[in-house]
Amino acid sequence: MTLLAGKRALITGGGRGLGRALGLAFAAEGARVAFSYSKDDDSARATAEEIRASGVEVRTRKVSVLDLPATEAMVKEIEEAWGGIDILVNNAGISQNLPVALLEEEDWDRVMDINVKGTFLTSKAVLRGMVRRKSGVILNIGSLAGVRMIEAPIHYCASKAAIKGLTEALAKEVARYRIRVLCLAPGLLEDGVGRNLPEYRLADYLKHCALGRVGKFDEVARFAAFLVSDANSYMSGETVVMDGGV
Amino acid sequence: MTGPLRALVFGGSGAVGGAVCRALAADGARIAFTYRTGEKAALDLAKELPGSLALPLDLLSVRDIERTVDGVASALGGLDAFVQCAGIAITAEGARPRIHQRMPDVDEAGWDRILDVNAKSTFFAVRRVSEVMRRGGGGNIVFIGSVDGVKPAPSPVHYAASKGALAGMTLAMSKELGEHHIRINMVAPGILEGGLSRSLPEDLQKEYLKHCGLKRVGRLSEIAAIVAWLARHNTYVTGRVLLADGAL
Numbered sequence: 001m002t003l004l005a006g007k008r009a010l011i012t013g014g015g016r017g018l019g020r021a022l023g024l025a026f027a028a029e030g031a032r033v034a035f036s037y038s039k040d041d042d043s044a045r046a047t048a049e050e051i052r053a054s055g056v057e058v059r060t061r062k063v064s065v066l067d068l069p070a071t072e073a074m075v076k077e078i079e080e081a082w083g084g085i086d087i088l089v090n091n092a093g094i095s096q097n098l099p100v101a102l103l104e105e106e107d108w109d110r111v112m113d114i115n116v117k118g119t120f121l122t123s124k125a126v127l128r129g130m131v132r133r134k135s136g137v138i139l140n141i142g143s144l145a146g147v148r149m150i151e152a153p154i155h156y157c158a159s160k161a162a163i164k165g166l167t168e169a170l171a172k173e174v175a176r177y178r179i180r181v182l183c184l185a186p187g188l189l190e191d192g193v194g195r196n197l198p199e200y201r202l203a204d205y206l207k208h209c210a211l212g213r214v215g216k217f218d219e220v221a222r223f224a225a226f227l228v229s230d231a232n233s234y235m236s237g238e239t240v241v242m243d244g245g246v
Numbered sequence: 247m248t249g250p251l252r253a254l255v256f257g258g259s260g261a262v263g264g265a266v267c268r269a270l271a272a273d274g275a276r277i278a279f280t281y282r283t284g285e286k287a288a289l290d291l292a293k294e295l296p297g298s299l300a301l302p303l304d305l306l307s308v309r310d311i312e313r314t315v316d317g318v319a320s321a322l323g324g325l326d327a328f329v330q331c332a333g334i335a336i337t338a339e340g341a342r343p344r345i346h347q348r349m350p351d352v353d354e355a356g357w358d359r360i361l362d363v364n365a366k367s368t369f370f371a372v373r374r375v376s377e378v379m380r381r382g383g384g385g386n387i388v389f390i391g392s393v394d395g396v397k398p399a400p401s402p403v404h405y406a407a408s409k410g411a412l413a414g415m416t417l418a419m420s421k422e423l424g425e426h427h428i429r430i431n432m433v434a435p436g437i438l439e440g441g442l443s444r445s446l447p448e449d450l451q452k453e454y455l456k457h458c459g460l461k462r463v464g465r466l467s468e469i470a471a472i473v474a475w476l477a478r479h480n481t482y483v484t485g486r487v488l489l490a491d492g493a494l
Contacts, residue, residue, distance in 0.1 A: 226479070235491075238490070
């Protein structure tokens with residue numbers, strides 16, 4: 001398939017997990033893929049190799065989403081090499097399983113910073129070029145935890161709800177430049193932030209999930225590829241939940 | 247899924263339904279679609295999409311709905327997708343083409359008719375379709391809703407209620423049918439270039455464009471693309487309403 005033929009995508013947190021699946025799915029649809037990662041050089045290198053093997057160009061950069069100058073430098077470099085960025089996926093995110101009583105101020109700040117402020121900063125860096133070219137799509141990775149009352153760490157839920165709000169306001173603001181902004185909110189995934197979940201919470205999820213299973217990175221990534229494609233050109237500001245019917 | 251998608255589309259003679267049939271066919275699907283008044287449009291579409299079946303169906307008859315579902319299931323050898331695009335927006339007799347029916351203009355017969363055609367028919371269709379899908383190991387069901395049933399917007403109340411009913415069915419059906427690997431979702435468009443949107447008075451259309459971020463009405467193909475993706479490729483989205491309203 002070639003849903004994203006000719007497109008240039010930047011994915012934050014693209015070295016592993018959902019970010020890796022997004023890179024592979026976008027590449028399979030014909031996009032050039034650049035991704036950032038914060039820590040693990042080995043997984044980033046392996047993912048880059050896999051993407052390259054599908055026959056598309058790939059670029060990687062070790063940069064924290066909280067480092068605006070480094071993010072701007074990365075964006076500039078990609079734009080100079082490829083002429084622009086058509087798709088940004090704000091995928092980098094973290095969680096911690098902590099009850100509120102054990103949650104320290106630093107924990108709160110870290111989760112809110114990486115998940116929310118990182119989304120803001122990367123979007124800001126990429127938007128300049130999108131506004132100039134009057135086209136582009138930003139896809140933010142939210143979570144079921146940000147739209148539905150579930151038992152999950154409060155700083156994580158608050159950060160994902162913030163991403164939904166950010167998506168809506170940004171969609172309104174940049175629609176005049178024909179830029180779309182969307183949020184994809186998965187439920188529990190095979191090996192995502194929920195991997196350290198206590199057994200009883202996983203059982204609870206499976207019991208309440210209509211399809212009776214957790215989601216796979218690959219199916220979320222393939223849906224993401226459709227959402228950011230030109231075929232989906234009238235959807236903006238929307239948070240699409242993909243949770244198997246919880 | 248490996249073989250061609252076997253799809254049943256209600257309301258294929260309509261603007262959205264026709265676009266959905268074309269999008270599915272472009273993806274290689276085998277299609278049966280129904281029509282009621284739009285016979286010419288239906289026969290033209292059947293000619294355009296070789297191998298497709300055009301079937302007359304009055305959604306007010308539950309018996310005919312069931313017979314049609316059974317007939318299509320046996321003609322296609324099963325069903326992988328069902329798309330409900332049939333619907334009405336106006337019930338006033340002899341209405342002008344562009345009208346916003348307000349509450350005093352909706353009588354009991356009008357209320358019943360719009361709920362029957364848009365909502366009741368959908369329930370009985372899915373009741374039957376889901377039996378077929380269950381035997382085949384699962385499938386995707388997609389309803390065409392409306393922004394009117396999801397966000398506050400000036401719209402005929404009985405129409406909004408019927409689309410709200412579809413949103414409620416989407417939720418409850420996803421729970422009941424999930425264990426059979428049947429996924430149910432609704433695509434809710436804003437105002438479109440064709441279809442029921444054309445019955446909208448001009449002042450409401452202007453108002454919409456003022457608030458719509460993308461400052462334009464939606465294209466039929468844009469809605470059909472979402473529907474076709476959900477019908478063909480979806481594996482983990484269920485019980486959801488997907489709004490496509492250009493950031494309204």
